[in-house]
Amino acid sequence: MSNYTENELAQDLENQEYKFGFTTDIESDKAPKGLSEDIIRFISAKKNEPEWLLQHRLEAFTVWQSMTEPEWAHVTYEKPDFQDITYYSAPKQTKKYESWDDVDPEMKETMKKLGISLEEQKRLTGTSVAVDFVMDSVSVATSFKEKLKELGIIFCSFSDAVQEYPELVREHMGTVVPTTDNFYAALNSAVFTDGSFCYIPKGVRCPMELSTYFRINESGTGQFERTLVVADEGSYVSYLEGCTAPQRDENQLHAAVVELIAKDNAEIKYSTVQNWYPGDKDGSGGVFNFVTKRGICGTNSKISWTQVETGSAVTWKYPSCILKGDNSIGEFYSVAVTNNFQQADTGTKMIHLGKNTKSTIISKGISAGKSHNSYRGLVQIHKNAENARNFSQCDSLLMTDECGAHTFPYIECKNSSAKIEHEATTSKIGEDQIFYCLQRGISEEKAIGLIVNGYCKEVLNQLPMEFAVEAQKLLTISLEGSVG
Amino acid sequence: MSIAANNIAHLGVNLEATNTPISSDDRNVAIKVLEGTPLPTTRTEAWKYTRVAKLGKISFTNEHADLQDISNFIIDETKCTFVFVNGHYAADLSSREIPSGVTCSLLSESSAIGNTTLKLEGEVFNALNTAYLNDGVEISIDSKAQVEKPIQIIHVLKGDHVLSNFKTRIHAGKFSKSSVIQGFFTVGDGTNFCNSTTEISVEENAFLTLEKVQYESESSFHISTEQVQQAKSSTFSINTLTLNGGLVRNNLNIEVNGENCTTHLNGAYLLKNKQHVDNHSVVDHKVPNCESHELYKGVIDDNSTAVFNGKVFVRQDAQKINAFQSNGNVLLSDNASVNSKPELEIYADDVKCSHGSTTGQLDEEAVFYLRARGISEKAARKLMVAAFVEDVFEKIENESVQSFVNRLLKERFEWDF
Numbered sequence: 083m084s085n086y087t088e089n090e091l092a093q094d095l096e097n098q099e100y101k102f103g104f105t106t107d108i109e110s111d112k113a114p115k116g117l118s119e120d121i122i123r124f125i126s127a128k129k130n131e132p133e134w135l136l137q138h139r140l141e142a143f144t145v146w147q148s149m150t151e152p153e154w155a156h157v158t159y160e161k162p163d164f165q166d167i168t169y170y171s172a173p174k175q176t177k178k179y180e181s182w183d184d185v186d187p188e189m190k191e192t193m194k195k196l197g198i199s200l201e202e203q204k205r206l207t208g209t210s211v212a213v214d215f216v217m218d219s220v221s222v223a224t225s226f227k228e229k230l231k232e233l234g235i236i237f238c239s240f241s242d243a244v245q246e247y248p249e250l251v252r253e254h255m256g257t258v259v260p261t262t263d264n265f266y267a268a269l270n271s272a273v274f275t276d277g278s279f280c281y282i283p284k285g286v287r288c289p290m291e292l293s294t295y296f297r298i299n300e301s302g303t304g305q306f307e308r309t310l311v312v313a314d315e316g317s318y319v320s321y322l323e324g325c326t327a328p329q330r331d332e333n334q335l336h337a338a339v340v341e342l343i344a345k346d347n348a349e350i351k352y353s354t355v356q357n358w359y360p361g362d363k364d365g366s367g368g369v370f371n372f373v374t375k376r377g378i379c380g381t382n383s384k385i386s387w388t389q390v391e392t393g394s395a396v397t398w399k400y401p402s403c404i405l406k407g408d409n410s411i412g413e414f415y416s417v418a419v420t421n422n423f424q425q426a427d428t429g430t431k432m433i434h435l436g437k438n439t440k441s442t443i444i445s446k447g448i449s450a451g452k453s454h455n456s457y458r459g460l461v462q463i464h465k466n467a468e469n470a471r472n473f474s475q476c477d478s479l480l481m482t483d484e485c486g487a488h489t490f491p492y493i494e495c496k497n498s499s500a501k502i503e504h505e506a507t508t509s510k511i512g513e514d515q516i517f518y519c520l521q522r523g524i525s526e527e528k529a530i531g532l533i534v535n536g537y538c539k540e541v542l543n544q545l546p547m548e549f550a551v552e553a554q555k556l557l558t559i560s561l562e563g564s565v566g
Numbered sequence: 567m568s569i570a571a572n573n574i575a576h577l578g579v580n581l582e583a584t585n586t587p588i589s590s591d592d593r594n595v596a597i598k599v600l601e602g603t604p605l606p607t608t609r610t611e612a613w614k615y616t617r618v619a620k621l622g623k624i625s626f627t628n629e630h631a632d633l634q635d636i637s638n639f640i641i642d643e644t645k646c647t648f649v650f651v652n653g654h655y656a657a658d659l660s661s662r663e664i665p666s667g668v669t670c671s672l673l674s675e676s677s678a679i680g681n682t683t684l685k686l687e688g689e690v691f692n693a694l695n696t697a698y699l700n701d702g703v704e705i706s707i708d709s710k711a712q713v714e715k716p717i718q719i720i721h722v723l724k725g726d727h728v729l730s731n732f733k734t735r736i737h738a739g740k741f742s743k744s745s746v747i748q749g750f751f752t753v754g755d756g757t758n759f760c761n762s763t764t765e766i767s768v769e770e771n772a773f774l775t776l777e778k779v780q781y782e783s784e785s786s787f788h789i790s791t792e793q794v795q796q797a798k799s800s801t802f803s804i805n806t807l808t809l810n811g812g813l814v815r816n817n818l819n820i821e822v823n824g825e826n827c828t829t830h831l832n833g834a835y836l837l838k839n840k841q842h843v844d845n846h847s848v849v850d851h852k853v854p855n856c857e858s859h860e861l862y863k864g865v866i867d868d869n870s871t872a873v874f875n876g877k878v879f880v881r882q883d884a885q886k887i888n889a890f891q892s893n894g895n896v897l898l899s900d901n902a903s904v905n906s907k908p909e910l911e912i913y914a915d916d917v918k919c920s921h922g923s924t925t926g927q928l929d930e931e932a933v934f935y936l937r938a939r940g941i942s943e944k945a946a947r948k949l950m951v952a953a954f955v956e957d958v959f960e961k962i963e964n965e966s967v968q969s970f971v972n973r974l975l976k977e978r979f980e981w982d983f
Contacts, residue, residue, distance in 0.1 A: 154611070156911075463925075465900070478910075478912070480912070480914075482915060483885065486912060489910040489911075490907070491906075491907065491908060491923070492905070492907050493906040493923055494903070494904075494906075495903060495925045498897035498900050498902060499900075500927075501926045502923070503922075504908070504922060504923040505921070505923075506908070507919070507920040508910055508912050508918075509917065509918050510916050510917070
């Protein structure tokens, strides 16, 4: 072990291929490339959507055409050609499976490789995780649906929700992220293909973690997910979202919109592990992840975002909380790891509108290779938000002398009873810590894993058990031997 | 050279070209910038929280004004004091006993000065200053000179709709030690605009301290830019004390070009009524082994607004940088607001950088504690506020500046301790 030099370490890391890079060969039903009103009509017709939704899409498209791509983020990339993207692609076997045995074996294999085999999960406790598996743009397997139904919980794909619960969808969709919100949200509103819908009725505590695994599968397909989670008064739900994508040479665009609505006394916990393909060691390829995530809180409610971001070539993501109701709470826990040529500009917005609202922001950034990792956050205390409280902590860890770590916090306060604290630190991994580990026979690689896991513990602790293990693995994979 | 004043109609400037030693290159660039650049709006990131559109609606002139007595504005009893009224040198109010080792000259007296270090492109106010400069001082400290008494520059605005474009150039030679005081004041309640720029170069191993006291009327505008360049092993400190002023914007740009430099940036701002004070600072660490310390504290009352934007750059290969930045705000009124944006942009790994920003109010329990000991509520609150900003005031080393500031605080905020 002592002969294992830093250079060798770096070499190993560079050569480490993306572990989840494989392609499933399933014929798909594709729309022609490009974006126009006709394509939107095609998507809408394909999905058998009601007229109001088509109008919603068309309005969004009109708005989108008048918008320009935002450039304020601290990232540089070649802008995607929006006419060179396929906006609809569905696996051909769209028939729904009655039982797990009917599922295409190849698809089962895919899930197995991802480490989320339904079979295994079904065997485990029988109640732990319900998975709405999204392969490309159409959900093909849904489990535990019946069980949830007994409690009145709706957990289904977005297109099913449009068919079966149009009133619920119509009532809530676009109320948190309006179509005019930003360039990518508008694009998503126009062309979204599928996603997840979740509704927890009044006073119900969802007994299991709801989980959706996303996968970009078809080459050259942008994915435009739409997620809507509504927690009615006094309910509770914990929602997991995880992403892995197969290896591709061209950039893939992912512009999702996630809306959370926590009504009075409700609580939503939303956890993400994002591991889209980050591009190779020379910075070619990789997913563009431009996501709009936002939640709105009613009185006494709580929204908690937890994210572990290890993938994507470019990340542009700010899960936000609008603390509208009095006594509401917003939380944001984030670990963002960038390596090689990855770029991440991520953070949160906490908008305090109600009285006695509280927010906590814990952000841990880790930059390695030649990557750039930025925290960009907004804490806004409005005039009527009496006794608002915010605590923010943004730490950055630098692994090499070619990477960058940046912090751009915006703190706006218009109420004199507010208490706001913000602190940020940037430093490199402690040489004495590594030395201490080496001295005790722990290899450098393991030492780094150990230190990084300790550094991120505050955030990882927030993840549900099912995710914590995967997240730790991901951290280790993304960072092995990357100390400079 | 004549400049068509209507070219910058959006600035409402109605000025005659002045006869200053700005190089024609700089002046041409500045004029071009003024012609092509509109006033910044809140859509411009650097001006997100400060509206200057009002400036474009006022037609400014630059008249001479008579001033008899400036005893109220004398910060330090030093014999080296330059007084400017509306940007014009007032010989009878000044005293020019230049200490040994120092060369001071009026910009209007010199035939030519070097090219500006100011950024002109896209910077309307720097360009305005360069194109329409009234006057200013050039200070040069000899190598190894230890200047005990500070050099004092007092700038007073008097009249109405007066715009003064004023400049200070400071060159601190190798191994020298010196301090400069800048005071900005107004007489009367006119809507006046002071647009000041300061270009500073601190040579190897030099020590330079700049004390900047701003005490202008609540109807006035003040925009100032300091462009500082530090060479190897130099130490630069600046204390920006904003005690009054309608709209105040301070742009502090520090380029650390040599190793082993130390930089101190301290600022205090106490606001009431409808004041708006915006402190922007950029510390650009280009080389390794330097440290910078930034401390800004503010008290915001009534309908006033404070803005803080501090940025620390650590360039690639600028290893072993210690950069610390701290901003504290106390809000005393429900209509007061504060916008704080401490930023770090770091491209090197072996660094220790941190920033902190807090916004809050006085601790009611502490107020109660004081009241329980027979101190009136009003006095208790003042005491607490004073204790809060004391961190910054205690950084002022010059005792006369300290007592002058205390006098102003007593005058404006009735502090009397």
